[in-house]
Amino acid sequence: MTIAVTRNTPGRFDGFLASSMQEIAPGVYVAPVMKKSVRERVWRVMMEWSELLPADAGVVLFWRNPDAPSKLSIRLLGWPKKDFVEHEGLWLTHRDLTEAHDTEELLKQAEVEEQPIGEEDPTVLPTGSAEGLL
Structure with missing residues (x-):
């Protein structure tokens, strides 16, 4: 499954994504099956148009x-203005603290x-009881 989420993008982005994916909610596009070559082409087109994006706009694929x-x-x-960081096999999002944070x-x-x-502690399972959960 391939998913694209847009925010404040010019109409051409939404029209282009809607031509190759199903729009299931405003700015949310899905393709249950999308070949890698199609996904790469979609991304290349959006990269070519990237200069048209306002400062608060973007696409996550x-x-x-x-x-x-x-x-x-x-x-x-x-x-989004966040960094994705790989940590122990998971993606984590990171962004710097701002004045809005109570440091x-x-x-x-x-x-x-x-x-x-x-x-x-009631949240701790007795020894050996986790076997039935797997």
């Missing part, structure tokens, strides 16, 4: 890839010492 972190390959054009509260939270989890 992702598809299943068993060899990629989180088993997803991701391509970004313009927005003092975050620093306080980082200093809090967590209590070790004891066997009486």
